[in-house]
Every structure is written in structure tokens, then in C-alpha cells.
Amino acid sequence: MSSRRTVLSKHLKERHVNMISFSACIGFGLFLNTGKVIYLAGPGMALVAVVLGCSMMWSVIACLGEMTALFPVPGPLFEFPGRFIDEAVGYATGWMTWSAWIVILAAEIQAVAQLWRFRFDPAYLKSVGYPDEQLGWSTEHYSPAVWVFLFLIIVLLINLLPVRQYGQLEYIFGVIKLTFISFLIVFNIVLSGMQKVYHANHFWTWNSPWGFSSAGMVIHPTTSDPTNPDAMVKGNLGHFLSLWTAITTCVFSFVGFEAIAVTAPENKDLEKYETIKIATKKLSMRISLLYILGTFVGGLNVPYDDPNLVNIQINAVRAGQNSVFVLAAVRNGLRGFPSVFNGFFIFAATTSGINALYTSSRLLHALASIPEAWPLWFQNYRRRLERVSDAGVPLGTVCVSWCFGLMAFLAIKPFPSVILGRMTNNAVIAELICYTMICLSYTQFYHKIKVAANDHTLENRSAFNRDDKQYPYRTHGQLFRAWYGFFFCALLIVFNNWRAFVPPFSTPDFVASYIGVAVFLAIIAAYHVRSDGWNPLKWRRSASMQIHRPPPKVVVPGRRRGHLEFPNPKMPFWQEDNAKALVAFIWGWLK
Template identity: 45%
Template sequence: DRIRQELREKHVNMIGFSTMLGIGLVLSSGKAIFMAGPGGAVAAYIVTGTIMASALACLGEMTALFPVRGAIFEFSRRFIDKSVGFAVGWLSWFSWIIICTAEILAITQLFRFEFKPSYLEEQGYPHERVEWETRKTNPAVWVGIFWLLILLFNLLPVRQYGRVEYFFGVLKMIFAVGVIVFNTIINARELVHKARFWTWEYPYRSSKSKFVAIANPDGSPRVTYTGSLGGLAAFWSTMTVTIFSMIGMDIVLYTAPENKDLRRDENIKMATRKLSLRVILLYVLVVFTVGLNVPSDDDNLRDFSLLGVSGGQNSALIIASIRERVKAIPHLFNAFFIFMAFSCGINCLYASSRALHALASIKDVWPDAEIFQRMRARLERTRMGVPMNAVLASWTIVSLSFLSVRSSQAQILGRMASVAVVSNLLVYGLNCVAYLIFYRQINAAARGDLDDELNLTPETRSHYDRDAPRYPYHTHFQWLRAVFALVGCFVFLLFHGWRTLIPPISADDFVASYIAI
């Protein structure tokens, strides 16, 4: 049995969209507002989104022309070097495993939902308590439940899987639009504040010129930058936070071998374009509207940790409803956040299993020892079009999520997110290099410079013409976008963990920031 082509265009679009709407939006957006202010947070999402969209366009063009298994590493193997391609393949598989684990860890954080009574009283909230009894439950219980559920959804035949994810994606889209409308309405009703842009005005400002790089255990500043340097440090650190929200756009490429309408409907072409625009637009609108109702100095937004990720009570989306004294919404939002993280976890396991299955199809990736070749052969097998063994192998590694039983789970979650970010930046950067080589070679073939080497005729040469109608997908000045994405990924890789280098150096945080390199 082989992988079956049973996904339609709508399924691919929603798989990509559903993957992008997870904890990065609902939990990290508040930290971004705290670090850079509402205006700085919006700008950071635009910049990081543009970098990721540029990298995705490079991969989209090559995948539309060559819809192969393991597209994410195949092009690095073809155009750079075999060893580089294999390294990219393992990095992509590993990063999806880590993201899936992070989503499950985030779920355990969300079940520990609790606002301090003093904070509710300060905001004039009508209820004395906003909390869930589930905060007392052992996190291992929630890890076990959602770990199993994620597996069950990934064992579905691909057609049913696509339908389920389409439904989940629609729900998430409705929720995102609802959040935008909700925050616009509560800002306009003038219940608490009369000014529309009060969070952008004095004493808050739209962006910050003061940044606390390192804080003491009690929350007091230890290393602070002010002025232009402080503004730059705040904006850059915010981009390193928002980049986690933007990784994962490439999941649409993992669906290429299972695309039913790849050639007829230009599935990859439309998916990459639509996904980039939808995600960037929704992220910017959500952060902008939420930033109208939550000041950057809110006590529940305060987070000086290097790599920590907090729970629902620290989400700007929920804080907005608390500050505007809206009943029931905090509980509803937190419950939906759990669903969002769960849905993302399903897609992350899907992507990791497809990456592992593609790696299993290449003998050179694996050691020559018989035991590894037997393992490879088993991972390559499918049942009902689903690579069951690859799913189970990846799912087993996701058991790392049981680390959440430790008290420092927020810090563990942040470090896992950092490892995933660095791994993905390496993957995207190397694929941008592969695209630039591909771009040079395909233009040389179209000009006829490679006729003798490739035995091309004038008729076959036309297949390499990027401006020809039959060419499946290209964008203007794509080589320039590739350079832009490559430089962006490279700079992020170098300075992603700059705060870990400030004395006293945290060895654990430094390793989490740079171990993937």
C-alpha cells in the first residue's frame, strides 16, 4: 500500500491555516505587547510574517514544479548537497516533534487557569474568582489524554483526516474573526476608557524605549536598556517571540504527495499564497485590536523570563475581557485555547510522520547496519494510505510532553519552543539557499546554456521558462525575496538568544537557544 492522493485544495488550505492558529497567537501575543508595546508588537508580527512568507514562496515554487515526498529536505539534497538535505530532513522531523510536544505542554498550562482575586478586584470584575478546578489535577493526566487523542486522529485515513481538519480550521477562523470583532466592540462601548487608542497614548505609548533584558527572581530589573538601544532591544526581542507564531507555514508542502488536485487546481500555489496572506492579516488584526484594550504594563502581562510561556490568565485575549468586565468570555476563550493547541498538535504529528516516512524512502539517510535498514523498511510501509509506523514512531517521541509533571513546565515549554524556532530557521534558511541555486539553474536551462549537459531541445527547454503559461507557480522578484528570507533567518539564528549571553549566563537557556545549530 502507498500514500494515497485524497486531499483536496480546501483540505490543504485549512490544514495549513489550522496549524498556524495555536499557542503562538493566544499566549505569545501578550508577551509581545508587554515587551514592545501594541504598535511594536504589530510591527514585529508584520516583519516576521513577511520573512516566513518569503521563505514559503521559495518552497512553494519548487514544490509546485516537483511535488515529491519530503519536499522540505529534497531540494536541499538536490541543489546543495546530499548530506545537507539529510540534515534538513532530520531537523524538520525533530522540530515538528518538539512543536507537538510544546502544544501538549501548553494544554497543561491552560488547565491551570486562575486569576488572583486582588487582580480581579483591581480591574472591577464582577466576580471574585475566575479559576478552574482543573488547576489542581496532575498535569500528567492531561498529557496522557491529549497524547492519545492526537494519535487517534492521525490514524484516520487521509480523506477523513482532511475533512476533520477542514472543520477544525473553519472553527478557528470563526474564532479569530470573533476575537477581532469582540475587541473592536468592547473598545467602542467606552465602559472603562473614553479614548479609543488609550493604550497607545501617554503614559503607555505605542512602542517602548525601555527594555528589561534580565530580571531578578523577585521581578525587579537587573539589566535595563533605555533610549534608542532600549527600543531596538525591545523590538528585536519581540520578533524572537513572534517568530514562533509564524513557523509552520510549510506544512502545506508535506501534503504534496497526498494532493488529489495538485496539477489541476494549482493546489500548492494557492495554498502558499492564501496561507501567508490569511495568517499575517489575522495575526496583525488580532494583536492590533487586543492591544487597544490591554496596556503593555498590565500585571498579568509582565514576563521577564528568557524562554518562558505562561497560561491563559496571562493571555492578552483573556485579559481584555477581564479589564472590560465581560462575564463568561474568559472561561470560553481558555477552553477554545485548549482546542486550538490540541488541533495544532494533531497537525504537528501529521507533518512529523510524513517527514519521517519520506526519510524512510531514502536508503542513504540510514546507517548500513541491518537493524537500521529493517527499521527504515518498516517506517516506509503504509496501511490504508497512512504511514502507520512513522506515525507511531513520531508519536512515541512526543511522550517528552510528560516532562510537564515538573514544576518548571513553563520554562521547559519556552525552551522547547526556542529549539523548534532555531531548527525551523535552519530549515528555511537552507531551503532559501537551495532556491537561489535552483533559480540560477532553471534560468540557465531556459536560456539554452545547459542544452548539451541536459540534452534539451527547444521544445523541452520551454518547460524551464518561468514566464511560460505552463509553469505551475512563480512570483515576481522571487530571488530577491529568497535573499531577504535568507538574511532574516541568518540574523535570527545568530541573535535569537542574545539575552542568554548577558551575565550571569544561564547555561540551560543558552543551550536551548543554540543547540540546533
Template identity: 35%
Template sequence: MTAFTEEMDHEKPEVVMPQIYEYVSEHTRSTLSPDFDFALEPRIEEPPNVEDRRERRGESLWRVLNERHISMIAFSGTIGNGLFLGSGTSLAVAGPGGAVLCYIIMGTVISSVISCLGEMTSLMPVNAPVMEFPRRFLDRGVGFAVGWMYWFAYAILAADELVAVSNTIKFRYDDGRTFLNWKIGEDVDTAVWITVFLVLAVTINMFPVKVFGELEYVFGCIKLIFITMLIMLMLVIDVMKPRSNAYYTQSLGSKYWNNPYSFFNPVYSVTDENGNIQRTIAGAAGIFLGMWTTIINVIFSYVGMDIIAATAAESKKLADAESMKMGARKISLRIITLYTFGMLMGSFVVPRDHPFLNGGGQSVGSHSIFIIAAVEAGLPSAAHFFNAIFVFSSFTCSINSTYVASRVLYTLALRDQTGPEFITRRLRQCRSGVPIRAVMATGFILLVSYLGSTGAPGQRLSELASNCTVSCLIMYIVICATYLKFFQTLAYVKNYGNASEAQAAMYDRDNPRYPYKSHGQWLKACYGLVACTLLVLFNGVGPFLEHPFDTRRFIASYIGVPAFVFLILGYKIKKHGLKLQNWGPERSNDLKNTIQTNSDVRVGRLELPYEGLWTRENLRTFGRWVWVWLK
């Protein structure tokens, strides 16, 4: 392992590839040219029974996760209180149409980033692709910096979700007509709840990864069913005849989109850190500021979609090109669709000027448009159920974030990038395929969640969470820039390299067996790169509008940028000292170990075998196609 890590990160510009498994069927091999074997070298056949390769103790993760586990881990890690609790702020600031538009816009940005990552990983299945590909195509220092920012972002995100759990348990709703509260949440100190859920999150992450994957599959299914039910319930509330105990006497319809309301909120309110309104900005400037602020808030809802690639080291089908392709497409389609419809249905049943969305309310749960809608529709019991799911949602997101952070730290240790050898050696250690020490080290960082228990320290954690969002945006910028360099390298090798015909076919995006191609992907990469760069540069617009200037909030909005630069500089100084002439880009542009699909029938594409529509085989094919997209 020491030799492996030294080769991976030290001293030679040429990257030595990590061990991967590729699958090529005998039928496929027989139809290829003799050069194809050379194009695949070096190639390692995976034993028929992967279980036989496991070691109870060692420095290796177990490849035991199926596609359904990977998809649900990413789904469960993304679906959190960004929508359930944060959508109320979006509705109040941007208006109903503006809020829906913000979710769609940010959905297209993040989807562009994920498709970049998905294409590279499908063609070259490697461990930790978020860090490995920048090392290959941009610079090793960039890969090092992305790795540490990736770990910090998810560790802080896990802590923030623990605080959200403790705050959501303190449920109280009192609008003068309906009174709801959870006495146990109000009577027990916040620190106690943080302790309980922190211990549970770390403990679950120490389960064997097969057990963890099954739990995450169950968690993801619960969230998927709940959010689907929530959207349908909001639609029913909007169109049904009001109950006798409802707050209104006529069905709502599009009432909250019509006069005196509007598509956008035409007035932007500048508030201080305590929520007090300092001044208002009306007209076009107010609409623009409301939309921009909401887009920045919505980013938090989408953080987690990149988890689809973070599970690569434990994927049973790492070398199955179709697995990563389907995972990337499904997570984008599911999240954007559910978020957009969730925000749309919520905007029809709650007005943007509701007092609980604009500084009122007695608890975090009372700010949720879904709880407000349930209470005012005369369904107070549903409000209790919703809040319970919100607690569950925050807790499971904390589990997922801890998982991602621990695997990132483990990968950094494999590359000797975690400090002294005695620390690095321990962080590499696994038991039953789980990096126990990396999980414990990440759990130690989660102790910062106690900053969020009361008062001003809670503001400090909120600022750390803001920095987490910026760190993720920087990571997305790097992914898009990496893809553009990868795209350029593919074109160069295909057109000007000395590769054989079989090798050149591996790099041809127009080849029918190219694993994952999105049309206009380089344009999507440019779109994601520009959009995320603008969001990083102007995410701190709020402090400039406040009086006096909020220095601390400004620093929280931008500290991630110099931190990223300093990490790169630290890597260069450690490796080359102050010899600036050696600080140039260190990249290999390595395209070895690329793979192709092993079948002309592509997973996820509906191709009916017979012309007649209602044949039995066509129906079976259609059923299998539906299941592929649902599982």
C-alpha cells in the same frame, strides 16, 4: 521499494526521480509542438479512479487529500497559542505599535520563504519537497540534515503544545475584582492531562488520512471562524459604550497608544529565568532590544506555514500546479492578515503595562490580552469560552505537528536514512495509507512533554522549544538558498542548455503557463535568507544581557547550528569515510518532470468574460473567484 530507495539516496550523483503523476489535457496536448511529449518524459498517466490504486497494507501513502484539506491542515497547524497567549508578551515588551510591526515583519520573512517553496513545488511536484529540493540543488548531505532537523522540530513542537494544553486547562483569573477558575484543571494533575491528550493526538493520527483530512478541515474552519470573531469583538469592545460592569466608563479608542503610552515601549527590562527584573535599558537601545526580542518570540507564531508542502505525498492533485500555488498564497495571506489584525485590535483594548502581561497573573490564560480584554469589558463568560478555544487550539496544533513529524520520518525511512534495516523496514509500513509505525515512533518522542509538568523540568522543555524554533529557521535558510540555486539553474538551462524549444519553455518564468511566479522572487529569497540567518546568529542575545551569564539558555539558543553541521558531517563520513576529496557538493540540479498549467485561465485570477460589469456570467465568475480564495 528497496531498489527505489537505493537509487534515491545512494551512490550516483544523478537523481532518479520518484514516481509522480502529471496531468495534461488532450486539448492542451493537441496545441503543443511534437517536442512537448519529449519534454515531459518520463510521464505516468494517473488512472481515472485513484481509489483503485490503494492498497490496504504496503509502503505507500494514499493520495486522497483535496486542496481544501491541504490548506486547512496548514492553517490549523499554524494558528495556535503563539498569537492567543504569546501576544501579551509581545505587547508588553515592544509596545502596541512595535508588536504589530513585529508580526508584519516576520510575516513578510516567512511569506518569502513559503513562496520560494511554493514555486519549486508547483513546477516540480515531488514528495517531501523540503528535503528533496536541497538534495537536488545544494547537497545530499544537506537534504539528509534538513530531514532530521525537520522531524525533531515538529516532534518537539507537538510535545510543547501538549504542555500548553495542560497549562491552559489550569485556568485561574483573579485581579481582585473578578475571579474565574476551572476547578477540574486545578484539581487534576498535569501529567494526567498530558497523558489524555497525547493518546488522543496519536490515535487521531492513526485514522485513515481521508478521515484525518476531514477532521482537520473542521478544526481549521473552527479556528478561522473564532479568530475572525475575536478580531471583530475586540473592535466592538474598543469603540462601544462600556457595559455597567466594565472596568472603565468611556470607550477606549486609541487611549493605549497615546500619552502616557507610546508606539514603542521605550524601556527594555532584563529578567532572569524566574521573571525577576535585574535591570532596565532605556532609550533607543531599549526600543531596539524590545523589538528584536519580540521578533524572535513572534517566529514561534508563524512556524507551521511550511506544512502546506509537507502534505504533498498525500495530495490528490500533486501534479496540479495551480493547487500548490493557491495553497501557498492562501496560507500566507490568511495567516499574516489575521495575525496582524488580531495583534492590532488587542493592542487597542489592553495596555502594555498591565500587571498580568508583566509577570502577574495566576495562569497561562490570564496572560492573554483577549481574556484580559473580555474580563475588563464586563464579559467574564467570554473569557471562559476563549480559554476553552485556546485549549482546543493547542491540542489541534499538537495533532498537526505529530502528523508532519510522522510523514517526515516515513520519508526518511523510504530513503534508508533511519538506521538499521529492521527499523527502517518497519517505519516504511503503512496501513490504510497511514505510516502507523512512524506515527508510533513520533508519539514515543512526545513523552518528553512530561518534562513540562512541573518546575525546573518545564524550563528544560521550553529550552527544547527554543531549539525547535532555531531548527525551523535553519530549515528556512536552506529553502531560500535552494531557491537561489534553483533560479540560477533555470536561467542557465534556458539560456545555455541544449534543450529543445518546448523544453526551454518549461523553464521560462516569463512563460504564461509557468505554474507559479512571484515578481522579484529571487530578491524575496535573498531577503528571507539574510533575515533568517541574522535571526539564527543573534537569537541568543538574552543570555548576554543577564548577570550572571545564562550558559544553559545560550546553549539552547545555538545548539541547533552545530547539530545541523554534525548531521552533514555524519552523512559525509558514512558515505565517503575520511576521504575529504570526495566531500564536495553532491547535487544533480535535476529539472526533469517539470509541468505547466493546462489552461490559459489561471486559478485565483479574476478575469471577467464580458465588458459589462453587472452581467449574470460576470457575477458567476466573480462568485467562483471568491470561493476559490475562501475554500
């Protein structure tokens, strides 16, 4: 390892960034949580929940994308809150985000261990008319520690690769995931159309005795009687509570889109290829489309009161037999597909774990480059963490982050699914805190660059003009979307686990849901104590509002990427030059 090098290598291309961020969003959340969302809200209301979750993602990712495109700084997730809100808030956001990603790493690996316990209850198979009496894997009795150890090693080895090779692997992983999910959507549409098991119509799960929404909200389901009517809230209030709980469940599946910004220091030719803009738009459309379609088709073949969906406890994540996509194949009597699907879920969770280690290591490396974010007695260790190998890999931060992935060995506990649910809930709150600060940062950023664009004393004031053709990335109504994202995320933080306040009170669930808020405030207070003393009345906001270092990035003059412009507009589109432009435009959005 080089003793002096501290700068990451710029080897990632646009397609690498696209798939790194896409792969981060496609872990076990899509495949296992979709069934939970349908169970909570019903097939129609589940779609509403996913659309609302996507609207939050669009708002946050657009804020982060615009700021990062103009200022591609290391650690943008905490750098921008530090610049535009308060330094202490920025540092606290950085530590919270890093902690979220190491928990996500452990959660993905723990999910892998759970997925190897693939076994259906014979009574269920008989009730749905499955042709075989048994369906499962012989690995169900293996110790989860075996899988945790094996897959943690795989995750580490891939993250030690040079960044260029790592980007190529992530691209391959992303393409495989995208292809499989597309197949899964078509597969469920075909099942609904064929109706191997006859039903009155193709939307039978939306009709009586089921319906657009679930019957109500079971606040504290139990294994003995998960649908106890005495514990169910019905009517409009029940539907609202079901919708809100479904939205909070969706959020974990969307976590990972911020990886676009994390890759900025390793991006190649940001100005020429407009990587941040294109990747942000591609990811928003792909994730929204796939999650909405996946939820829709999942609800076509499996009713929301299927026993394997009912068994999903409110704060738990289980195995492949609880996936709505596996259940669709089983309920239609298909052999082979359930095992293939479960195997792919293991692949998806593993690659998301790989991505989680990459993201957490880059966040920790960005924190290591800021001496003020660390206590004085830790400065020597900080300098070691800042070092980068000749291949451009921050080995120190990769290894340190990986060590926290050992939390996945909690899978050997008696109730691993409950532990996994609480871990994911804790990570979601930490991420929501980050998203809230990003949106709030954008509101300050927006007004700051607006003033700079009208400041005639600045030679480069056009770089801050959002209406200028060389401005790297902007979206319409973004200030409103920033405030929308801020309030949406804040409400999700406050009411993410409202059930914990309904008797009987669950201390572990309450702590998992809200300790992140307390830790965030405590870190902010600790930084202010160090800089301003113990008296809170003397604490002062410290926000540099810096928009000149590094200099703002503008787009290379010429044709903007992502826009279709024919070289010969007066000629038909099949003319050779026009046809090449059309093909390049389509390929640019597909790759």
C-alpha cells in the same frame, strides 16, 4: 498493513491542504504569544515586529511553494537542499525539521496541560474592577500528567484515520479556528469602541504613560521584580532590543506554513487545481492579516505593563490568564468570555498538536524512503517505517513520532512554563535552519531552471520558463526575496537569544537556543565522514542539481485558478456566465 505498499495515497483536495497548513500556524502561539510580543515591544512596535515576521514567512513560503509546485516530491523540506546545496545538508535538514516537529507536538500538548491551570489572582481582579472575587477553573490542581496522557491519545487516534477523513477533520478544525479568530478581532474592536471602562480615547494604551513602544528591554526579569530599572536597557538601544526579541517571539507562531509542501505527495490533481499555488497565496494572506489584526486589537484594550503580561518571563509560556485576549475581557468586567476563550485555546493547541504529528510522520516517512539517509545497521527498520497501510497511513512513522510526544510529560516538572519556553525556542531554531536552507536552495534552483529554459536541446524547456503561462507558480522579485529570507533567518538563528550572553549567564537557555546549530553541523559532518572519509580537506559537495526527475509539473491549459476572467468580457458582470465566474472566483479564495 500491506507488506509492499510504500506510496502515500493522493486523497487530499485543495481545501484540505489550505486548512491543514492554516491550522498548523494557529496553536497556542497566537493566543499566548501575542501578549508577550506586546509586553516586549509595546502596542505599536509589536505591529512592526509582526509585519517583519510576516515578511520572512512570505519570502520562505514563496520559495518553497514555487519549487514544490514544479517538483511535488516527498519531503521537499530536505529534498531541495539535498538537490541544490549538498546531499549531506539535505539529510541534516530533514532530521532537524523532523526533530522540530516532534518537539512542537510535545510543546502543544504541554501547553494544553498548562491551559487547564486557569486561575486569576484575586488581587488582580479587584484592581481592575472585575465583578467577581474569583475567576478560574477547578481543574487547576489536577496533575498535568492526566491532561498530557488524555490529549496524546486523542492526537494519536485522529492521525490513524485514513488520510481522506483526516483531511476532512482538519478542514473543519481550520474553519472553526478561522471563524473564532475573526470573532475575537471584532470582539476587541467592539470593546475598544464601547469603552465599558472609561478612558480618554480609544488609543489610550498607545498614549502616556504607555506609548507606541515599551519603556525599554528588561534583559533578565525575575519573579520578585520583573521591571527592575537597573536591569532595563532604555533609549534607542532598548527599543531595538525589544523589537528584535519580539520578532523572535513571533516566529514560533508562524511555524507550520511549510505544511503546504509536506502534503504534496498526498495532493489530488496538482496540475488541474493548482493546489500549491492557491494554498500558498491563501495561507500567506490569511496568516498575515489575522496576526497583524490580532496584535493590533489586542493592544487596544490591555496596556503593555499589565501585571499578567509582565509576569510572562522572557523564555516562558504560561496559561490563559496571560493571554491578552482574556485580559481584555477581564479588564472590561465581562463574565463567561474568559473561560470560553481559554477553552478555545485548549482546542487550538490540541488541533495544532494533531497537525504536528501528521507533519512529523510524513517527514519521517519521506526520510524512510531514502536508504542513504540511514546507517547500514538501521536499514531493516527503515524499510518497516516506509510501509503504508491500505488506508494510506504510514502507521510506523506515526507511532514513532508520537512516542517522542511523550516529552510533554515534562509538564509535571516544578517550572513547566520555563521548560515549555525552552522547548519552543529549540524547535524554532531547528525550523529557522530549515528555512535558511530552503531560501539558499531556491537561489540555486532559480539559476538552474533559467539555464534550462534557454537550452534549445531540451524538448520540454518551456516547462522551466517562469514567464510561460503553464508555469505552475511564480512571484515577482522572488530571487531578492530568497536572499532576504536567507539573511533574515540566519540573523535570527545567530541572535535569537542574545540575552544568554548577558551576565548572569544561563546555561540551560544557551543550550536550548544554540544546540540545534551544533547538531545540524554534526549531522552534516557525519554524512561526509561516511562518504568522503575523516579528512575534511577531502570532503566534496554532492548536489545533483536534478530538474528532470520527477518531470516538472505544468498547469493544464485553460483558465488559471486564482485569476478573475469573465467568459463574456463585453457583457456586464451580472450577466449569468460572468456572475458564475465571479462567484467561483470569490469562493475559490474563501474556501
